[in-house]
Amino acid sequence: MARSEPGPASTPWTHWRRFATPPIEIKGLHYRYAASETEALRGVDLRVDEGEFVAVVGANGSGKSTLARLLGGLDKPSAARRAAACGHDLLTERGRWAARRAVGVLFQNPENQIVGENVEEDLAFGLENLAWPSERIRARVDEMVAAFGLGELRRREPHLLSGGQKQRTALAGVLAIPRKVLVLDEPTAMLDPAGRDEVLEAVERERAAGLTIVFVTQEMDEVVRADRVVALERGRVAFEGSPRELFAAPALVRRLSLGLPAAGALALALADLGAPLQPLPLTLDELVAALVGTSSGSGS
Amino acid sequence: MRTAIAQYYPAESALHSRDPRAKFVAVAAVAVALFTRDSFVALAVYGAAALVALAVSRVPLAWYWRGLKPVLWLIALTFVAQLFFVPGRALVALGPLKVSGRGLELASYLSLRLIVLVLVGSLVTLTTSPISLTDAIAWLGRPLRRVRVPTEEIALMMTIALRFIPTLLVETETIMRAQRARGAAFDRGGPLRRARALIPLLVPLFVLSFRRADELALAMEARCYRPGIVRTRMHPLHAGMGDWLLLAIAAAVIVLASLL
Amino acid sequence: MKGASERAGAASGVAIACQGVSFAYLEGDRGVKALNEVTFSLSAGATVALLGPTGSGKSTLLQAMRGLLEPNEGEVRLDGLSRGEPGFAERQREVGIVFQTPEMQLFAMSAFEDVSFGPRQLGWPTDDVRAAAEEAMEQVGLPVAVFGARHPYSLSGGEQRRLALAGVLAMRPRVLLLDEPFVSLDPVARRELAAVLRALVAGGIGLIVATHDVDHAWALCEERLVLDGGRLVASGPWRFGDGGEADLVQHRLAVPFPVRLWERLGRPLTGAPRSAEQAAEALVAPAARKGSG
Numbered sequence: 001m002a003r004s005e006p007g008p009a010s011t012p013w014t015h016w017r018r019f020a021t022p023p024i025e026i027k028g029l030h031y032r033y034a035a036s037e038t039e040a041l042r043g044v045d046l047r048v049d050e051g052e053f054v055a056v057v058g059a060n061g062s063g064k065s066t067l068a069r070l071l072g073g074l075d076k077p078s079a080a081r082r083a084a085a086c087g088h089d090l091l092t093e094r095g096r097w098a099a100r101r102a103v104g105v106l107f108q109n110p111e112n113q114i115v116g117e118n119v120e121e122d123l124a125f126g127l128e129n130l131a132w133p134s135e136r137i138r139a140r141v142d143e144m145v146a147a148f149g150l151g152e153l154r155r156r157e158p159h160l161l162s163g164g165q166k167q168r169t170a171l172a173g174v175l176a177i178p179r180k181v182l183v184l185d186e187p188t189a190m191l192d193p194a195g196r197d198e199v200l201e202a203v204e205r206e207r208a209a210g211l212t213i214v215f216v217t218q219e220m221d222e223v224v225r226a227d228r229v230v231a232l233e234r235g236r237v238a239f240e241g242s243p244r245e246l247f248a249a250p251a252l253v254r255r256l257s258l259g260l261p262a263a264g265a266l267a268l269a270l271a272d273l274g275a276p277l278q279p280l281p282l283t284l285d286e287l288v289a290a291l292v293g294t295s296s297g298s299g300s
Numbered sequence: 301m302r303t304a305i306a307q308y309y310p311a312e313s314a315l316h317s318r319d320p321r322a323k324f325v326a327v328a329a330v331a332v333a334l335f336t337r338d339s340f341v342a343l344a345v346y347g348a349a350a351l352v353a354l355a356v357s358r359v360p361l362a363w364y365w366r367g368l369k370p371v372l373w374l375i376a377l378t379f380v381a382q383l384f385f386v387p388g389r390a391l392v393a394l395g396p397l398k399v400s401g402r403g404l405e406l407a408s409y410l411s412l413r414l415i416v417l418v419l420v421g422s423l424v425t426l427t428t429s430p431i432s433l434t435d436a437i438a439w440l441g442r443p444l445r446r447v448r449v450p451t452e453e454i455a456l457m458m459t460i461a462l463r464f465i466p467t468l469l470v471e472t473e474t475i476m477r478a479q480r481a482r483g484a485a486f487d488r489g490g491p492l493r494r495a496r497a498l499i500p501l502l503v504p505l506f507v508l509s510f511r512r513a514d515e516l517a518l519a520m521e522a523r524c525y526r527p528g529i530v531r532t533r534m535h536p537l538h539a540g541m542g543d544w545l546l547l548a549i550a551a552a553v554i555v556l557a558s559l560l
Numbered sequence: 561m562k563g564a565s566e567r568a569g570a571a572s573g574v575a576i577a578c579q580g581v582s583f584a585y586l587e588g589d590r591g592v593k594a595l596n597e598v599t600f601s602l603s604a605g606a607t608v609a610l611l612g613p614t615g616s617g618k619s620t621l622l623q624a625m626r627g628l629l630e631p632n633e634g635e636v637r638l639d640g641l642s643r644g645e646p647g648f649a650e651r652q653r654e655v656g657i658v659f660q661t662p663e664m665q666l667f668a669m670s671a672f673e674d675v676s677f678g679p680r681q682l683g684w685p686t687d688d689v690r691a692a693a694e695e696a697m698e699q700v701g702l703p704v705a706v707f708g709a710r711h712p713y714s715l716s717g718g719e720q721r722r723l724a725l726a727g728v729l730a731m732r733p734r735v736l737l738l739d740e741p742f743v744s745l746d747p748v749a750r751r752e753l754a755a756v757l758r759a760l761v762a763g764g765i766g767l768i769v770a771t772h773d774v775d776h777a778w779a780l781c782e783e784r785l786v787l788d789g790g791r792l793v794a795s796g797p798w799r800f801g802d803g804g805e806a807d808l809v810q811h812r813l814a815v816p817f818p819v820r821l822w823e824r825l826g827r828p829l830t831g832a833p834r835s836a837e838q839a840a841e842a843l844v845a846p847a848a849r850k851g852s853g
């Protein structure tokens with residue numbers, strides 16, 4: 001529902017276009033902070049196809065947040081062979097402005113994203129910036145309120161919202177502008193479990209509707225649901241593949257200072273005691289199935 | 301954590317539904333008129349009009365009283381200053397202090413005028429949501445754009461400032477408590493000592509505020525904001541018959557007060 | 561000024577109890593009850609997890625326990641003493657509290673100076689202040705030699721959090737109140753912090769941790785207080801088995817992972833493992849031990 005823009009009917013040309021211009025196409029991306037000697041990103045390649053859900057992980061300082069900002073056109077790359085978001089060239093100012101329209105970015109701190117004096121006003125903010133006519137804004141805000149379950153909170157002031165409600169509001173505000181890509185920078189880091197679930201549910205809905213998603217996170221349980229994981233290490237891509245492949249390499253996980261999903265950590269502890277489970281289970285269900293399948297787990 | 305600043309009391313009344321620009325202009329005109337002529341009769345007219353508006357606004361009197369409380373000291377000070385220190389024939393003497401007839405007259409007039417002024421101001425702030433007020437000010441200030449005054453941006457700044465006041469208050473309170481738990485004392489010693497004692501409060505507050513500004517700016521840019529753009533509004537201002545009527549009534553009141 | 565050996569003996573914590581504590585703050589015209597007749601009693605040296613969804617009153621309760629706000633009703637007792645009784649103020653100074661955002665505490669130009677603030681405010685002689693600050697920084701894994709001169713805001717999130725903790729440890733508290741210490745930390749930083757806390761507990765400090773990281777709470781703490789909407793809905797040692805975990809699920813909290821696993825495997829929940837390593841050991845152990853719970 002974030003993609004309510006009318007588009008051409010599917011033709012061989014549009015199919016080819018889909019393949020030829022992926023939403024995110026980055027080659028050799030470099031970024032250096034103004035006052036810094038070291039580069040935050042040192043030659044990152046990243047390609048995200050339409051509808052994909054890509055997780056980006058890495059230790060603090062690995063460049064994840066910097067990458068998220070650049071993908072949204074919010075900052076200027078120091079250099080790149082190619083840097084395009086939805087076909088817009090991130091190396092030019094005009095391209096970046098266009099990218100801000102097509103790529104939505106949700107940040108970590110729910111408090112510092114809400115501008116409006118109440119939920120409704122905040123949802124309208126982005127659309128007002130795009131100079132949409134008032135009736136279209138009102139209709140779109142109604143849509144978002146319905147889609148994100150904000151009906152009761154419509155007129156509520158931000159400081160009276162819980163963390164999860166704030167982040168849901170912020171997400172609705174970001175997606176009020178119809179987007180092709182959604183980038184999330186550790187959106188659940190400051191939330192309690194209930195708030196996390198609220199936000200993750202909303203993201204899954206968008207994913208199911210076909211939105212391309214880049215999800216930066218430190219929570220390994222959130223990584224498991226991704227189609228693909230990109231792991232950064234000191235500004236470079238150190239790994240790219242499926243979550244399963246990543247977690248099946250504990251030495252790599254350790255080197256990159258990543259954790260494991262809870263099930264994986266437990267399975268790893270078993271492996272250390274000489275009772276490995278193959279393949280490495282990543283969810284509670286998989287762990288239970290693996291244990292019940294062997295002799296050391298059954299409880300009855 | 302509520303403050304008295306820009307206190308808004310939501311309700312359904314003839315005043316609440318008026319265009320904020322009309323309210324703003326009406327009140328500004330009355331405020332100016334109040335000061336152009338010193339006359340009890342004029343003041344009585346304005347006072348009566350204010351009381352009528354008060355009744356129409358459907359806001360509980362307690363809220364108007366709350367708006368007066370912060371300036372009570374000023375009213376009292378004005379009253380006392382005029383009462384005792386205006387020369388003239390003494391009506392009553394309390395030791396060395398003389399209360400002159402003229403003093404009593406002035407004291408009453410100035411105090412009452414202050415009260416009417418505050419009431420009239422409260423009529424706007426209590427019946428207009430902060431965002432409508434900033435919209436009104438932005439619209440009224442549009443001519444200033446010709447001389448490069450960024451009225452739109454200022455209006456947005458005011459909206460954001462208002463939105464963050466409760467947040468800032470909580471943060472300040474929390475920082476004070478955290479530092480108090482480490483033995484900081486904010487209420488001891490002379491002015492110099494107290495100023496130094498504020499450092500553990502001010503540094504964190506500034507750091508958090510700068511970080512907030514950074515993050516908020518980024519979030520706003522991510523939603524396609526940039527200074528200088530022309531923005532539409534979800535609820536645009538729309539002046540109707542009722543608003544012109546309000547302006548007409550205000551004008552009538554001013555004319556009446558001037559003539560009597 | 562307490563030396564290390566004295567501290568190990570005396571640092572058996574402070575017994576904190578709340579009796580009918582209620583606290584409301586004003587929101588516009590209405591009073592919002594942050595705490596509603598909260599009553600519980602903790603023994604000295606207890607390790608307690610304070611659980612509850614955001615807005616349930618955890619922060620308010622911690623602050624009330626430290627005396628940073630006055631309850632509208634009821635009272636907080638430290639070692640059985642009420643406010644105003646001799647010895648209460650002293651006990652209160654021995655309750656250390658670390659807030660959720662380290663940036664709310666850090667203000668000095670160097671890490672060492674910041675950590676020294678607390679002991680200096682307590683009026684300790686200069687040498688004692690220095691010793692306490694150095695020891696505190698060691699305890700949290702930020703050795704003075706490396707981190708002392710660093711500017712607090714140049715440190716990473718995890719380091720800042722540990723620095724704020726050091727600032728409180730330097731005042732030699734006997735019990736530590738922590739408000740959401742794990743939020744926003746990456747997994748490595750969380751593990752490091754948990755290790756620091758475990759070492760502190762082993763040294764005799766009492767611990768009350770408000771957190772929604774239920775897995776770390778389960779590993780660190782022997783008992784829990786569960787708040788929901790300002791009311792205390794559960795207290796005492798963790799209770800899984802006989803539907804005990806309904807405490808958590810009913811109040812929208814997560815259940816620790818090892819416990820969820822044990823439940824799925826049909827194993828008895830009393831004595832469920834506290835960590836991944838313990839769980840692995842229990843799984844690998846001979847099957848005969850399994851039924852004894």
